[in-house]
Amino acid sequence: MSIINIMMRELFTISKWELKRTRSTISPKIRFFSIFILILIGTASFFAVQSGLHINDNIYKVVVTDGSLAGVIGSDSKFEVFVADEERARYLFQHDNFDILIIGKKIYYQNTEKSISAFDSLDKAVKRYNEASLMTYNDLNNTFPVWITIDNLAREQAFISPSMNKLPEMETSLETQSSTGSQGDQISSTQTAGIGDAGTPGIRTADNAHVPSLEEITGGNQISAISEQTLSTPSHLSPPIPFKSVVLSFLFIFPIYFIAQFFSSSIMEERIKRKGELLLVSPVSSTQIVLGKLLPYLLGSIALVALMTFRLGGSPWIILAVLPISLMYLSTSFLGAIIARSFKELSFVLIFLSVFLSGYIFFPAMFSNVHAISIISPMTLVVRLLENETVTLSDYLFSTIPFYLVSILIFIFGIFIYREEDLFTQKTISGKLLDSIQEFIKRVRVPLFSLSIVLIPIAFSIQMMLIVLMFNFPIRIGIVFFIVVAAFIEELVKSVGIYTVFSRKMSDATTGNALKFGILSGLGFFAGEKLLLLVVIASISSSAFGSVMGAGLLIFPLLLHVTSTTVASLGIRYSGSRYYFACVILASVVHAAYNLYLVRSVILG
């Protein structure tokens, strides 16, 4: 107990130093300057919300003969409108790069992509103009007679066999709803086309549905980039993409990004100025140093997120949903700061990682109401919470466990090389990464078996990302693409330990060893994968993708993992570690071939 106390006290001391150092770096002048820029940013975003983003301003050129049309078309800033007499207009249209010619009321367009796009936009602009004029009549029944109300009902997705047990519950809710018929909450939940309400799906009959008055519609009538639709007429129908919440959820990333940047700068600065050397020779362990340094930044990011949640009036659960994201950014910044040789390299490593991470976090979140797979990103939870939807514990575990595991892993591997020979030398990035794997192999019993298990969350996260990418392809091509790339990643993860052992000459490169390592490593991956399957991916395992990721019979996947890894292992043994990547590709071919055979029925239809 007392040892732990001392260790904790040492850890807190390091945290205090770190905090003091950061504070002293940020002088009052810098604070003033950053507040000044923040105010400018605030002003700029205010104008952006007010006047919209001028992305495609004046992209199309239109010439009209009827002067009254100029105002109609000019109401859309995409168009640059010229008025000319017929002869001149025809001349301009033919010789001067104009996209649209309108003589009287008749439209002419060119057969180019741009001109056709201009035609589409013109159509929309005129419709918008007519709609705006109709609005001025203040007579909803005669101007916008058709209203649509959408109710989204939770239903099991189709690849799971239809379940009957939901039915009785539905009937009762039908009865209770029609008898009570709540009206008050309907404006918010159903008038914006598509976004369903939070609780149990209630069915409302058309009689008691509420039609908003014109004031309610025009109340927020500024047309801006992030305002949601207010008219719920069929022409305003659009898929339920929660634009506003996704934009809001972006805001949470900014403070995390900055704090992660401070964290990595601080560690890198110590390395460059060789300040950290003294601490390293002190009796304090490297784990304590790293955790001690991490603590202020982690707490700071939690505090900022809490503050923002409070300001935005969101659910406090948002803080818990953002936590794994903060950890992920902090852990990757930490690793980046340890492996980079210079500031430039650090910047690029961090840009690379944060682009990848942001993709992983945001792309699924954009589709949070469209597709169930969006749940792989914790940001989807934030979007849902912002939309006042419910998030279950299993949702939370499913989307955050990979994040927690991967970031803890990155910290552990980083701490392995938090030592003088890696911090203060000019080793290459790959050299340092191998160092950390070498440390793992030295310190752990049955290292290759365990390494495969330990790296599974990383492989899993990358594969999840692949699934998201895959949904953008036609389904069959998507599955093939996924299988091939997923096989490569798994083979890479399984063989990297073997490569380290052979290339660092940790044991003799004999055929016997190669076989043994291949079997151990393959076994480890198999065991870890099955464990993971039990814990997290139960919900998608019955789909075609699930079976690729390892569901199905037990003995064949076991043989597969062992065989393919042994292929790579023997490859390294005979061709030497220089041809490592070729060996991994060979192993992936074996692996992918098996999986493709498994899902042949899906691919061939």
Next chain:
Amino acid sequence: MANRKIIVKKELKSLMFEKTLVLAIIVQLFIASFSSLLVIGLASFFDPSALDRYNTPRSNVGIVGTGELKQFIEKGHIRPFYYDNLSSAVTGFYNNEIDAIIVIPKEDANGSGIIQIMTYLPKSDIKGTFAMLQLKKPLENYEAYAQDLRSSRLGFEPVRLIVDRSPKKTSTYFEFIYGILIPLLVFTPVFISGGMIIDMLTEEYERKTLDLLLVSPLSFSEILDGKMITAIIIVPAQGFLWLLLVTLNGVIVNNIGLLLLLSGIVAAIVVILGAIIAVRFKKRMVSQYLYSLVLIMLFLVGYLFANSPFNLATRLSAGSVGAEVLVYFGVYAAVALGLYVGVKRIGMRG
């Protein structure tokens, strides 16, 4: 000048040696591939109705009740199923027989009350999205029909344009490609270079290697120039690479020369701003933080007005404008020049 060349060469060499430039290009390739791989996803975010353009199978739609709307829906790209009442339709919905339910309203298009259409869709399911998009067209037609009938009561004359034949193909991605993708590709190297100049300068300060350099016949001003030139010239080079890739993908990019010139000028502005921050604050932590803030602000401001660099890149690449925009180039070059004078002054003070 010779001294500046030495610095440029040294910096370029270190970029190659550390493979930082290679990493930078991988980052951009990643962004580019993301954008093209996810062009569907992003574009549908940009314009949700785009999803509709894909050949999706007809959705099974349950229709409850009868009325004039029914004919409109039957003409749509859906497969209709008929139910006598809502609860049997809901049963069908939960048995996965249908993916959407639409309740035909009693109100007539010719009547006077609001026509309320009730629709039920599966939550968080791509099938619901497809069903909605397939229902949209017939519902719109119905709305136009009802609107025509009723608005004439008010004496409203909508603006109507006519065309001999509508274009056969549509251009879903045109505005996305030229409005978002190309400016992003042209200016991403700019943002990276701005961060790079900060790294180059602060590293010299923090490693205290600047003093060593100053002992040599190089002046601080020459070192600064050399580093800034390196950061600026690699921008149009990368931009060229991206535009080439985009062109190979079948997108026609106009005015490539002017686009690269624009990226060079904007790079000068951003790189000099980065240099000012680095020379002024000397520490990487602080400089990068302030630079990120300034960048966010510039990014926002860049979308606020027409003829901003983003907008110019859009119009130049789409071929909407040509050499006449050189006037604006001149304005931006003047800004860069002003900043250059500024950074030299701050540099002299040390």
